[in-house]
Amino acid sequence: MTETPNAKPPICFYYGNGRLVDLAAYPRVVLQPSFYTGAELKYLTGEGVETLAYLSLSEDQGPPAPWQRQEKNPDWGGAFVHVGHPEWVEHVVGQARAAMDAGFDGLFLDTLNVELTFPEDVPHLLTLVAAVRAVAGDGYVLANRGFGMLPRLAELVDGVVFESFSARWTDEGYAPWPPDVLEFHAQIAEQLLQLELDLYALDYADTPGLTDFAIRRARQFGMQCVVSDRALSRV
Template sequence: MVSRERVTHPRGGPVAFYYGTDEIDRLAAFDRVVLQGEAYSEQDIASLVVRGVRPLCYLSLTEDTGPPAQWQRSESNPDWGGHFVHVGHPGWSEHVLGKAGEMRRRGFRGFFLDTLNIELTFPDDLPHLLTLVAAIRELTYPDYLLANRGFGLLPQLAELVDGVLFESFTSRWVDNGYAPWPPDVLDVHARYAEMLLGLDVEVFALDYADTPRLAQYAQERAARFGMPCFVSTRDLGTLPS
């Protein structure tokens, strides 16, 4: 397993998640921004870097939205449509590392590692997933790595990444809009947050809301755990005004 030394980032501060296009000037207000790699040109990325922003490229590590491939499983994500993958398949590792290398050459300064929660669906793939994260760490060091949840990979995951995102910490999207989690789930999330804060990683929250009241509740609750909280809509297509 490849470990890493702590990388310091003097700006610190918030991270934004935006899967839309354009909005370079508004994105420049954040310290780090998570973007879809194909949505921005090299010139756009360079413009953010010049302004002191660290752009992070989205990477899915256990789901594939591309054309049929030998590493794909027959099952797919019912919400987003991507096929689950055999994480240990050499072709999948080559695919992910190839994309990471390409996006790094285009100017990205780090990666957002998504779809890490497979401990209940494909637990046998957890060791392969840690190996893949370690390979990304080795390929991209000292770029910033931000993991989305990945609780089933802790504490080993904390030795390989710089930050952990707690997505949907307080609120969630439901069939008819957005709502807080029920009290029992909030209690479980609080225990996970306390565990994360005991590790040597930066910790952030991402919540979903469509009203100022719900957004404020999510941000205030995350602040009690010392987590900067970004609030958006389900498609991550909005930025705060």
Template sequence: MNAKAPIVFYYGAGRLDELRHYRRVVLQPEFYRLADLRLLRIDGTEPLAYLSLSEDQGPPAPWQRPERNPDRGGAFVYAGHPEWSAHVVGQARAALEAGFAGLFLDTLNVELTYPEDLPHLLRLVATLRAAAGRAYILANRGFGLLPGLAEHVDGILFESFSAHWTGGGYGPWPADILAGHARIAEDLPNYDLDLFALDYADTPGLADFARRRAALFGMHCVISDRALSWI
């Protein structure tokens, strides 16, 4: 049997036969039942449950800020609000009890929007680590939380490391942003974590550029579309 690919990010439903070809799969918890997750785990695939730590797609709640994410529509949150922390930890525990093998922590990059929330986010990540025990935790970016973040997670994903959705299509970042991303990536191996890149590309040339560039920095690169609908 061929070795499993390291990881894939899939935000749709079903497709278990394809997902089992990966060692780890990041999924939306509401789309999978315990029986689905058991089938994946029996076959040696670890499903990770998606969690947002600084944005809320739910109905109005006391932890929500007035501002919303213009791209995704979710409400930004006050990360230090005790009810938000309890809400997120409850989601994590429910996902693990439902059969997920670990967690994927998203929306950690608030250093430019709400820098005052960084210590609150780090405490929330630490609380999630305590709740998850030895379960695998993968963080998306969160560079403003380093080095403390590295104490509580098993891996870091660099989303949109080389290529991204531009609003009218897919393309590489400008040279200055690529250089800034490279400076961050050069530091990541110091934390002894699993390192991945997730890039958005729709042509073989752009995908190859992203894969080769990620490999230079020791990252396995996953290529997908903006909706994360590819496997």
């Protein structure tokens, strides 16, 4: 996961386990909390790495539960949830608290695009983000997209990741977005630039040409770019 041949990007999204020495080269890393022990997190912190725990706010990969909807994410198979369900709120806040207690420095909030699936849940999601922010305290909170909650979201998080800003994965492989989508994403990026947030692009590519395209385009919009694979398995 490199931005230029001789430089590391300022953040790493890694959904595997181990690789502590490699992860220690980054200022900030996003990790799956169940994959790392308190001792491993302490090691990374001692190396000057800020660790963020992955947290899903609107999809559930767990067993059947009362907060789940019948619909599932077609890409990953997780169940969409009723975001405002009290037990779901308790579940997510509990996960956030457990991650912070385990030694994580902050949280990475994923699955925030409910305006595209269940727009009636946007107010509930904002409430949940606020609850998670309270748990994180002074810790760093990074949101993945969540554009339907702007500008209020910007008051609750420290940074935003624009996932698939320029490039994406498809059934046929990795590819740039078509021009109309690139233009739409550019309009959102212009809005993000008006906010006082750290901005990152997370793109998916498997060739030098597509990687370079994503990095150069992100820079045009004030975003630091990370390029990885679909499974976020690169360090």
